[in-house]
Every structure is written in structure tokens, then in C-alpha cells.
Amino acid sequence: xxxxxxxxxxxxxxxxxxxxxxxxxxxxxxxxxxxxxxxxxxxxxxxxxxxxxxxxxxxxxxxxxxxxxxxxxxxxxxxxxxxxxxxxxxxxxxxxxxxxxxxxxxxxxxxxxxxxxxxxxxxxxxxxxxxxxxxxxxxxxxxxxxxxxxxxxxxxxxxxxxxxxxxxxxxxxxxxxxxxxxxxx
Amino acid sequence: xxxxxxxxxxxxxxxxxxxxxxxxxxxxxxxxxxxxxxxxxxxxxxxxxxxxxxxxxxxxxxxxxxxxxxxxxxxxxxxxxxxxxxxxxxxxxxxxxxxxxxxxxxxxxxxxxxxxxxxxxxxxxxxxxxxxxxxxxxxxxxxxxxxxxxxxxxxxx
Amino acid sequence: xxxxxxxxxxxxxxxxxxxxxxxxxxxxxxxxxxxxxxxxxxxxxxxxxxxxxxxxxxxxxxxxxxxxxxxxxxxxxxxxxxxxxxxxxxxxxxxxxxxxxxxxxxxxxxxxxxxxxxxxxxxxxxxxxxxxxxxxxxxxxxxxxxxxxxxxxxxxxxxxxxxxxxxxxxxxxxxxxxx
Numbered sequence: 141x142x143x144x145x146x147x148x149x150x151x152x153x154x155x156x157x158x159x160x161x162x163x164x165x166x167x168x169x170x171x172x173x174x175x176x177x178x179x180x181x182x183x184x185x186x187x188x189x190x191x192x193x194x195x196x197x198x199x200x201x202x203x204x205x206x207x208x209x210x211x212x213x214x215x216x217x218x219x220x221x222x223x224x225x226x227x228x229x230x231x232x233x234x235x236x237x238x239x240x241x242x243x244x245x246x247x248x249x250x251x252x253x254x255x256x257x258x259x260x261x262x263x264x265x266x267x268x269x270x271x272x273x274x275x276x277x278x279x280x281x282x283x284x285x286x287x288x289x290x291x292x293x294x295x296x297x298x299x300x301x302x303x304x305x306x307x308x309x310x311x312x313x314x315x316x317x318x319x320x321x322x323x324x325x
Numbered sequence: 326x327x328x329x330x331x332x333x334x335x336x337x338x339x340x341x342x343x344x345x346x347x348x349x350x351x352x353x354x355x356x357x358x359x360x361x362x363x364x365x366x367x368x369x370x371x372x373x374x375x376x377x378x379x380x381x382x383x384x385x386x387x388x389x390x391x392x393x394x395x396x397x398x399x400x401x402x403x404x405x406x407x408x409x410x411x412x413x414x415x416x417x418x419x420x421x422x423x424x425x426x427x428x429x430x431x432x433x434x435x436x437x438x439x440x441x442x443x444x445x446x447x448x449x450x451x452x453x454x455x456x457x458x459x460x461x462x463x464x465x466x467x468x469x470x471x472x473x474x475x476x477x478x479x480x481x482x
Numbered sequence: 483x484x485x486x487x488x489x490x491x492x493x494x495x496x497x498x499x500x501x502x503x504x505x506x507x508x509x510x511x512x513x514x515x516x517x518x519x520x521x522x523x524x525x526x527x528x529x530x531x532x533x534x535x536x537x538x539x540x541x542x543x544x545x546x547x548x549x550x551x552x553x554x555x556x557x558x559x560x561x562x563x564x565x566x567x568x569x570x571x572x573x574x575x576x577x578x579x580x581x582x583x584x585x586x587x588x589x590x591x592x593x594x595x596x597x598x599x600x601x602x603x604x605x606x607x608x609x610x611x612x613x614x615x616x617x618x619x620x621x622x623x624x625x626x627x628x629x630x631x632x633x634x635x636x637x638x639x640x641x642x643x644x645x646x647x648x649x650x651x652x653x654x655x656x657x658x659x660x661x
Contacts, residue, residue, distance in 0.1 A: 197461050198454050198455070198461055200422050201420065201422055201424065201445075201449070201450050201454045202450050202454060202455070204420050204421055204422055205420075205445060205446035205447075205450045206446070209421060210421065211421050212421045213421075285422040285423070286421050286422055286423075287343075287423070317343055317423065319345075319371070319374055320344050320345030320370075321345060321367055321370075321371070
């Protein structure tokens with residue numbers, strides 16, 4: 141099936157929705173606990189990214205099942221799908237894709253509304269924390285499952301006073317599917 | 326035997342991931358088994374892999390022509406969804422995440438694309454991927470998956 | 483107010499719960515299960531405190547412990563677990579047992595079935611599977627235990643909360659009020 145022309149047009153199956161409070165508060169409590177467990181803010185960023193990665197690896201099939209998307213072989217389309225369908229389906233907000241690099245291997249996802257950051261104010265002691273870093277991990281994990289190795293990181297953060305959340309997405313490699321067995325096996 | 330009477334048209338189901346790991350093998354009726362499970366699964370994966378490569382290569386309209394056997398990106402090129410022999414029918418679906426479902430049935434079964442999609446979306450995703458005890462990439466035999474699948478295929482007569 | 487009527491996919495909540503357990507029980511403290519349990523419970527406690535605060539903003543204070551527990555069984559449960567507690571028991575001396583016959587967060591837990599044995603062994607296998615599943619389910623209950631303790635604490639009921647799984651997806655939460 142050829143993809144519809146606009147990413148927002150993908151129909152998707154009904155998704156069970158719940159009030160966001162529990163999710164937002166749980167995430168906040170996890171970040172707080174990690175900040176107590178680790179002295180280095182950088183390590184907390186890393187833990188959040190790892191958690192996200194593990195979530196993304198599973199969530200991709202949930203996403204594909206509900207969105208009816210049958211292929212993600214073009215990076216450009218895939219970025220649109222994440223922004224318009226992925227964010228919308230899971231977090232109820234959509235992102236915009238912009239700032240494409242000339243060679244088409246890098247772009248930004250811009251979010252000006254983000255349920256993870258509701259009720260959050262970062263104290264000065266959290267300098268260097270990317271509070272929503274879990275999102276980078278989720279995107280990286282999900283993309284790896286559709287054969288795209290990527291680097292994903294925050295470059296702007298509203299909790300740090302920027303005007304939006306900006307996630308930079310860089311495609312490193314598209315991994316082809318090879319015959320996994322050796323001939324003599 | 327009860328199993329045969331209730332699902333006379335289903336033979337077996339294979340689920341592979343993109344690395345060729347057979348995540349699940351489910352038998353309803355298979356009187357003849359000549360290979361070890363490992364050999365059997367490897368052969369099935371190889372068959373799909375080659376068929377996909379050949380069908381894409383022979384595509385008279387599609388633009389994507391790599392060398393035969395050259396690695397393809399998942400979702401690249403056209404894809405076949407079933408073939409039929411005089412003794413069985415093989416139906417196939419692949420998700421963009423490289424999950425491959427192969428359903429072997431009686432040759433008289435009709436189009437099973439919706440059924441495969443249902444098994445992927447409503448049974449595999451719900452009872453395997455969302456099972457906290459499941460480790461992604463590992464073979465599974467989850468009870469809830471098995472029970473739900475058995476229930477569902479009964480509707481496919 | 484941001485977040486007021488906002489909704490997210492239930493998968494977000496499920497994913498976070500699953501990964502919370504994986505992080506503390508498998509990655510950070512694989513050899514210290516009790517420490518992992520305490521950490522997860524503490525996270526649940528924080529969330530419970532805040533949720534109860536939000537859910538009861540517009541209500542008068544509860545007259546006694548039983549009123550508060552009933553609120554947890556009905557309103558709080560419905561909001562968080564999308565149904566009500568099926569059965570509430572008490573010994574009238576500060577112990578309450580909240581039984582949920584289909585606890586939302588356990589509905590997808592399933593162990594691999596044991597290799598099929600002889601027909602006579604089927605029941606034994608089924609029983610063994612059920613007990614393995616209940617055991618494995620335990621670590622997914624640290625968070626809800628904390629959640630309930632936090633919520634009750636916010637409502638003025640200092641207590642300890644533990645959980646028991648009988649047959650999945652049923653489970654009971656035992657609340658022991660501190661005097």
C-alpha cells in the first residue's frame with residue numbers, strides 16, 4: 141500500500157486513552173528519584189535515554205499495529221510520521237518537522253506543547269538536565285526497529301527557557317536486511 | 326482428535342523477527358515432520374527471503390531493482406502475500422519492524438491478509454509485546470498469546 | 483490549566499510502569515531486590531500523594547478512615563485503574579483488604595507455558611505456570627502499593643500497604659493503618 145500523501149492522513153485504530161496526570165506525575169517522580177540516585181545530571185540524562193530506548197523498541201509494534209503504516213523506508217516520510225502520527229497517538233500533541241540539513245539526513249522535531257513537562261519547574265540545581273530526554277530514547281529505539289540507526293538529542297528545552305522543545309534527529313545509517321544464517325550452518 | 330475437529334483448516338504459524346529468529350512456532354495440524362525444528366525454521370525463513378528477493382526482482386512496474394540476493398531495506402520493493410500448492414497455502418505478512426508472520430493452511434482458504442494483520446495487531450502486540458515478562462527479540466510461548474490465537478483461528482473457517 | 487483535561491495513550495502509562503520495574507529491578511539493582519522494591523515504592527508514594535491531592539481538591543475532608551478507604555476503592559481506583567475495587571474487607575482493627583478481580587496492570591502478564599507433558603501432568607503444569615506468573619507479577623505491584631500508600635497518607639491515613647497475587651490478573655492490597 142502506498143503511503144497517503146500527507147502524513148496526518150493515516151487513519152488509526154482506536155487507542156485507549158487515559159487522563160495524562162498519572163503519566164505526567166509518574167514520569168516526574170521517576171526523574172526525581174533518578175536525580176537522588178545519581179549525582180551526575182549527565183548520568184540521569186543517560187538513564188532516561190536508555191529507558192526511552194527500551195520503551196521505543198516495544199512501542200514501535202504498538203504504533204505500527206494501530207497506525208496501519210505499512211512501510212517506513214524513507215527517512216523524510218518517517219520523520220513526518222513521528223511528528224504528526226506518533227506524537228499525536230501517544231502524547232496527544234503533534235510536532236512539526238523543520239530545519240532539514242542539505243543532504244536530508246538531519247532534521248528537527250519541534251514541540252511547543254508537551255504533557256511530560258506539565259506542572260514542572262526545574263530548580264537551579266538541575267543545570268544540564270534534559271528533563272524530557274526519555275523521548276529521544278523512545279524515538280531512537282523505535283527507529284532502530286525499522287532499520288534506521290539514528291542519533292537523537294534535545295537542542296532546545298522550554299524548561300530551560302527556550303521558546304520550544306527541539307529534538308534533533310540525525311540518520312546515521314539505514315540497515316539493510318541480510319540473510320542471517322551462514323551457509324554451512 | 327479434538328484439535329483437528331475444531332481447526333481442520335489451520336496447519337501452522339511461524340513468527341520471525343528481522344534477524345531470522347523464530348520467535349514462535351505454533352502447530353495445529355502437521356502429520357508429517359521430517360526436519361528438526363531448527364532446520365525447518367531455517368528453511369522457512371530462507372524460502373521467504375529468497376521469494377521476496379525474486380518477486381521484487383521480477384516486478385515489471387516497480388522501480389527498485391537491486392541485484393538478485395542483494396540486501397533490501399525492509400519494506401523496499403514489492404512483496405508477495407501468499408502462494409498455494411495442491412496441498413497447502415502459505416500466507417505471509419511483514420511489518421515495517423521486520424516481524425514476519427507465516428500462516429500455513431488448507432489450500433482452499435481464501436485471502437488471509439486481514440487475519441494476519443489481526444494476529445499481528447491484536448494478538449502479538451497485545452499479548453506478547455505488551456507482556457512485561459517478555460524480552461524483545463526472544464522466542465516466546467506465552468499462554469495468553471496461545472489461548473487467544475487458538476480462539477481466533479477457530480473463527481477462520 | 484495545562485494538563486487539566488489532557489489525555490495520553492494508555493500505552494504510555496503501561497510502558498513507563500514496565501520500564502520502571504526493568505530499570506530498578508534489572509538494571510540498577512539486580513542483586514538487591516529489596517532496595518529496588520523500596521525505590522519503586524517510593525516513586526509510587528510520591529505520585530499517590532500528588533494524585534490524591536488533585537482528586538480531592540473540591541471535596542470536604544473525610545470523616546474517618548473508612549470514608550477515605552472507600553474513596554480509594556471507588557473514585558481513585560476508577561480514575562487510575564479504570565474500574566472499582568471488587569471487594570473490600572476489614573477486621574475493624576485497622577486492616578483493610580482491597581480485592582480487585584481483574585487488576586488493570588496485571589492483565590497482560592503471562593508466562594511461557596511449560597513444555598507440554600503427559601495428559602495426567604497437565605494440571606500440574608497449569609498450577610506451576612500459575613505460581614510462576616504470580617511470582618513474576620509481584621514486582622509490578624511495588625508501584626501501585628506505593629501509589630495507594632501515598633494517596634491514603636494524603637487523605638490523613640498513615641498506613642503500610644502490601645500486595646498479594648492469587649490467580650492472575652486478580653490481586654489484593656492489604657492496608658494496615660498505623661495507630
